[in-house]
Amino acid sequence: MLTSYSHSSLDTFRICPRKFRYAYIDKVPVVRVVTADTYLGTAVHRVLKNLYTLGADGVLLAQDEAMSAYRAEWDKLDTRQVSVTSDYYTVDDYIRIGEEILGRHYERYQPFNQGTLLGAELYLDFVLPNTPFRFRSYIDRLWKRDDDTVEICDYKTGQALMTADDPRFLAQMGLYQLAVQAKYPGLDDIELAQYLLRKDMVIRRRLRPDELDELAESLRQAVVNTIEAARLGDFPAQEGTHCVYCNYQDRCPAKVHRRLLEEEESEEDRDLAPEEARELADRFLAKLIQSRRVGAELDSLKEQLVQLAKRCDVSRFDGDTGKVTVSIRKKEKFVTKSEDARAFAELTALCRRMRLDEYFTLDGRGLMSNVYTKKSLPPEQLEELGKFVSEAEQIRVVGKPEQDTEEERDED
Ligand code: SF4
Numbered sequence: 001m002l003t004s005y006s007h008s009s010l011d012t013f014r015i016c017p018r019k020f021r022y023a024y025i026d027k028v029p030v031v032r033v034v035t036a037d038t039y040l041g042t043a044v045h046r047v048l049k050n051l052y053t054l055g056a057d058g059v060l061l062a063q064d065e066a067m068s069a070y071r072a073e074w075d076k077l078d079t080r081q082v083s084v085t086s087d088y089y090t091v092d093d094y095i096r097i098g099e100e101i102l103g104r105h106y107e108r109y110q111p112f113n114q115g116t117l118l119g120a121e122l123y124l125d126f127v128l129p130n131t132p133f134r135f136r137s138y139i140d141r142l143w144k145r146d147d148d149t150v151e152i153c154d155y156k157t158g159q160a161l162m163t164a165d166d167p168r169f170l171a172q173m174g175l176y177q178l179a180v181q182a183k184y185p186g187l188d189d190i191e192l193a194q195y196l197l198r199k200d201m202v203i204r205r206r207l208r209p210d211e212l213d214e215l216a217e218s219l220r221q222a223v224v225n226t227i228e229a230a231r232l233g234d235f236p237a238q239e240g241t242h243c244v245y246c247n248y249q250d251r252c253p254a255k256v257h258r259r260l261l262e263e264e265e266s267e268e269d270r271d272l273a274p275e276e277a278r279e280l281a282d283r284f285l286a287k288l289i290q291s292r293r294v295g296a297e298l299d300s301l302k303e304q305l306v307q308l309a310k311r312c313d314v315s316r317f318d319g320d321t322g323k324v325t326v327s328i329r330k331k332e333k334f335v336t337k338s339e340d341a342r343a344f345a346e347l348t349a350l351c352r353r354m355r356l357d358e359y360f361t362l363d364g365r366g367l368m369s370n371v372y373t374k375k376s377l378p379p380e381q382l383e384e385l386g387k388f389v390s391e392a393e394q395i396r397v398v399g400k401p402e403q404d405t406e407e408e409r410d411e412d
Pocket residue numbers: 016018019237238239240242243246247248249252253254255
């Protein structure tokens with residue numbers, strides 16, 4: 001278990017568990033690659049912090065001074081060493097984009113004192129209620145507007161367009177609200193505001209108490225997932241566009257073969273012959289294509305048999321070369337996270353209140369077989385649990401060729 005968690009660490013685990021392991025568990029020292037888009041964010045954040053901190057004291061930094069401060073941030077770097085992740089942009093483009101962002105924001109919000117500043121780049125940590133898990137967060141700006149609303153502000157300098165219903169917005173901004181409420185219980189009229197600086201937009205949202213409860217539960221579950229992964233040593237590498245920002249590519253198991261192929265020579269300390277591995281991969285892929293074709297045909301035939309079995313109330317079909325049995329049964333099941341994340345969070349909270357944690361599994365089977373079907377609880381508790389139960393079909397199609405081979409396929 002880490003000493004504390006953040007939106008960023010849990011997001012890293014969600015995006016790539018292997019990167020999480022390198023960064024937060026192994027703490028692998030890295031030479032950090034500075035990318036132009038992330039540094040653009042750093043430089044803009046620093047200038048905005050300065051503008052609002054001075055503005056709170058009635059001091060307005062002139063626009064050209066703010067721009068000079070921004071350029072001074074870039075001057076701290078040797079821009080030739082800055083990596084650019086897009087083929088179409090140069091470092092100068094990113095510098096210019098930052099200037100445009102700041103210029104627009106300056107025009108719109110100067111003299112930066114439309115509210116009472118409660119903190120800029122504010123560090124907060126807190127323990128998630130009813131858990132031992134500590135969280136930390138940095139809030140870009142916390143301030144009280146003239147209408148007495150407390151606004152938790154976050155600046156985004158990327159291109160992504162977000163909505164206030166986006167789970168990523170809720171995960172990040174909701175965590176900030178939990179942190180603010182834990183530290184300052186007196187601040188209760190809170191609005192979350194994300195400033196999409198590149199789009200010149202602000203998205204806002206107020207969270208209901210039940211949404212905050214749901215978020216707290218998902219944070220608890222996310223931490224438990226990291227602990228479970230550490231217990232099993234299970235940190236798979238999940239590749240994606242995010243890899244370009246990863247500082248651990250040289251040790252990542254998903255990247256090593258490609259690197260060896262490109263280097264055209266094997267590393268002394270690795271028992272990996274790149275060409276042999278490539279050939280093995282190609283043979284596997286050829287068979288995979290074949291088996292997918294066969295699998296699709298099998299699925300189609302199975303579906304036809306199931307429809308026929310339902311329509312004609314027949315459970316066994318005899319062919320010249322063997323028999324196929326089709327079993328269709330009804331079973332009760334608890335809602336799963338992939339079906340309805342909100343109902344699933346309510347179910348987990350209910351199980352905790354009923355002290356049924358030991359029976360709780362992600363697919364709900366433990367709860368169903370050990371508790372619900374045995375009716376081992378008072379009727380009112382069974383009724384509460386029953387709200388999360390639905391009926392599902394369990395279908396099995398089993399083929400038995402007359403030859404001494406057996407083919408069996410199941411489907412739930
Ligand atoms: S390179 Fe990609 S897959 Fe490998 S650890 Fe980094 S983010 Fe994960």
